[in-house]
Amino acid sequence: MQPLSLDLRQRIINVHKQKTLSVRQIAKRFDVAKSCVQKLIKQYQETGNINPKPQGGNVSPKVQGEDLVTLVEIIENNNDATLEELCDLLKEKTKITISRATMGRISHNLDYTVKKRRDPAPL
Known part of the structure; x- marks a missing residue:
């Protein structure tokens, strides 16, 4: 609007x-x-001002620049890791804490597929 x-x-x-x-x-x-x-x-x-205030804006991503390069390296070196494990590895290397959902979005945007759980579903 x-x-x-x-x-x-x-x-x-x-x-x-x-x-x-x-x-x-x-x-x-x-x-x-x-x-x-x-x-x-x-x-x-x-x-004393009637000009409209600025609207909206995007939130800058938590992982960007060198941290994003580090994350790509983590994903490539640990291709069998779950999203939670990748979050933990990222926190160890960069001190950035992100949720599993955020990790999933980032990996999807980077066109990487990541395991969602450690063990396969029981038959």
Whole structure:
């Protein structure tokens, strides 16, 4: 969802400054959520700024750069290790702790297949 345009934000603030309408009425007039008007007014009162705040962003991966190279080496040297064992080996070498699921995602993204358990399922 896109942030409100600066023009619309300014019109909402101008109507609020006139003190003729309640927050609920302003929201209805401009066809936006009441909480949106409340947050915009609060932001304006605290900072004097009506520009939209930055949205979202990605979390940087825990294993990257040289640590990723180390992980590839660990996977290639221990091709019969389970995901949990690979997590332990990575922690020993790089001091980075990751979950089994994260290890599975990383190995999948690197196109490596890894055993999921030590013993085969009983027959």
